[in-house]
Amino acid sequence: MQKLIFRNKNTIMWMQAVLIIIALVSHYALHQHPIAQVTFLIAGILGLLPLTTQAISALQVKVVSIDVLVAIAAIGALFIQNYEESAIVTFLFLFGSWLEGRTLNYTRASIKELTDMAPEQAWVQQDDGSFQQEVVDLVDEGDIILVKTGGKVPVDGRIIQGSGLLNEASITGESLPVNKHSGEQVFAGTILENGTLHLEATAVGEDTTFGRIIELVEEAQDSRSAAEKFIDRFAKWYTPVVLMLGLVIGVITRNAELAITILVLGCPGALVIGVPVSNVAGIGNGAKNGILLKGSEVIQDFASVDTIIFDKTGTLTVGNPEVADERHYAGFTDQAMTYVAAVEASSNHPLAQAIVKHLNITNLPSVDQTDVIKGGGIVSQVAGHTLAIGNLYLMENLDYAISTEVEEDVMAFQERGNSIVLIAVDGIIIALMGIRDQIRPDVKAQLAQMKQLGVQNLVVASGDNQGTVDLVARELGLTEAKGHMLPEDKADYVKALQAQGQIVAFVGDGVNDAPSLALADIGIAMGSGTDVAIETSDVVLVNSDFDHLNHALGLTKATDRNMKQNIFIAVGVVILLLAMLFFTNWMDMAIGMLIHEGSILVVIMNAIRLLSFKLRRT
CATH class of the missing domain: 3.40.1110.10 (Calcium-transporting ATPase, cytoplasmic domain N)
Incomplete structure (x- = not known):
């Protein structure tokens, strides 16, 4: 029965909407008050079906959730024969839940776009030299693959014959196509706009760069930040407190309607949805722009970084010495x-x-x-x-x-x-x-913008000699230069800065950077780096574009601000509603729930702005 109700929750909500409209028309236009009351009653009972089911499920695992608050309030409204408010409150709550789900699906659109780009078929060379189309899951490393004009590259591979123009937007976030020739690497999920290629498969399935990107973004969007975990703990205690407050005030004032209204107005719905929707939207924007943020907790830490340490070769320089x-x-x-x-x-x-x-x-x-x-x-x-x-x-x-x-x-x-x-x-x-090695183009201007974004210390740490490192630091205007650094020296330096209270990010791309990437508050790997560097990092710049580091920093700061704005809106609305309940005469349950759902819509729309975030150039 529970599964049936959950599956039809949205259908019940729309049935409620129709019944409420009929009741309102009967009451205000046709003046058929008995019909209106019966219709409101049916709508209220319908709304309670999914609501009480969710509340019971929560209580079974010893969680007093928001559903419990609203369910008690709606049942109480029925008992005091306030059918209109019971119907409207339950409808608005279910509508808010539907809106939340729709919004999260929308903010996850970037990962869905990536998944949709995953190729399903590949032209594989047979023993007689001919090519036959096969399911991409059956392709093995070492197989020879044919890619024709307009086709998707099904595997990571090395070009052994031919050349062509490849659109790598799905991997790098860059819209301009790239010319690829024999001997060069290509990635699964990219599109061959012109030419014909014969590839030797070097990675297939989930092991491809494309497969790992999808996996990392999915894991990141499912992770929970410190703020979300705090809000979960807050809601766990807050909900019983509101229940007790409503009960105490109801007993003291002997006013059941007032007690029930307190339960509705005290619901922190916008608070619960505001933070995760901000984080998911931020992660989605990053994925769309070739930046993998490995989890919601990364966003808050990255937004607070005051020191960034750079490896030299392949990071500040192009890596082709x-x-x-x-x-x-x-x-x-x-x-x-x-x-x-x-x-x-x-x-x-x-x-x-x-x-x-x-x-x-x-x-x-x-x-x-x-x-x-x-x-x-x-x-x-x-x-x-x-x-x-x-x-x-x-x-x-x-x-x-x-x-x-x-x-x-x-x-x-x-x-x-x-x-x-x-x-x-x-x-x-x-x-x-x-x-x-040549310093990356425009890296000096990008480092200057990093300082404008609030990073106080920019340090280069390299195993290279001190003279070379000093030269790079002077040319780029870095705060400090550390040469002759072994991997353990870099890791010790990260620890020393953290001991001084600094929040440290480390940017690198090699095996020797892995300990520092893991130790730093935020490890940032260039996508062209080694697998171990990418795996131990918190942020991956997929196409190794240094400019994307500034976008990532600006994005995490914008996401962190957005999250705090949503918390302020949510808490502010609850305080305002309770104040109006106690100090005005016009606040009631239905109006309070309408304002609640309005606040949920506001925090959702505020979060969605992050999907179109672009760093303003200076």
Whole structure:
């Protein structure tokens, strides 16, 4: 019976609406008061069906909910033969519930749009070389996929043949299409506007970037912020207090109608809906713009951030460094550099890729063993030789001799803003490379806007040498620069700032950033970064657009303000209604409930504004 009533709750509400209109016409236009009373009575009883069912369900789990307040008030109104108010109060309450559901569905439209974009079919290459359309769930990694003009890319993959213009708005939030060529990565859910592509599937199903975005946004919209949890606890105690207040005043004044009216006016409906609808709308706006906010609790923390720490490579810089300076020492040979190319080719680190590109050597030997030294570099075995490739910390840690000439060259390279890579073969340093990265376009202006948004401290923390880090800090106008930072040093620095009472956000994209991303009050990962950085962060900038960081910060501040506005409206309406009840003669149950539902509509409309939020440029 309960399920039947719940399934038809909206139908009951619209039946009530029709009956109330008939009753009002009978009463005021036709002057058929008996018909009006009977019609109001039927409407009131109908409205009580879902209301009392919800109230009983709440009481069964020992929760005195708002439904309990309204149900008691409506039943009381029937007993004192105030059928009109019972009908109108129950209808308005059910209408408010319907409106709330509609609004939440509307604010979740961004995730629905994403889900609708998920491709369902894929053209998969068969053993005989032909292509056959299959359900995308049956595609495996390594399969060759054909994408035609106008088709959706069904998997994450690497282009092995062809080129085309791809609309990546579903992933990055950017409307301008991107030209993709052989060897480049493409993402599931993007649309091929022009061209034909053959892809090798590298990730399928939920493991694709698109699948992870949907999963993260769904989890975020279902999470609850600290404010929502507080309101849940508040409502848990507030509702019984209002019940007791109505009972005490009813006993003292011997006025049942007054007691029942207090129950209706004390309902904190707008308070309960105001905060979650703000958070869901904010998260929806972020998803639409390529920003993943992993939960409602992230919004309040991010809005309060006063210090942001940036990793350098791939965050403040574009992450595509090039070898700018090079020195060779005794023992240098072309064969040794072939070994270096083989070692670096197995790494995804931007500096390693820069060296591979610079050396441009093919027919590489196999690497027997590789050990990654966090914050230092790598040590590998190739063709019976031990290769160490990394910074000064690595060489010192391995107790390799560092000559005066090498030290002087290192200092000179650092003064020119280079990242330092030393190369040693069998314990002897044979080469030094200076690698420079380009600062992201417009990042200086975007950092200035961050300060206008209330961030007091902007810090760069990098494993790079202090000279390079200082150069970046001076060029960008940062508050502080920290060089020679190992992953544990970055994490300790985050802890130290938090101990001083600062609310810290950390922006990074690498494996070595993961501890700091996890420790910071807000971890922000660039979408082009490693999986572990993305998983441990609170915010993901999907297309690694630095400008989206400002949008995310402005959005969370706007959402936090919106939430506080809704709380003020909701509490203010309850106080105002109770004051008018005690100090005026015209306030009654139906008018109070109408104002209540009006306040719910106001907080909903206020929250919906967040869906169209855009950061004002300065």
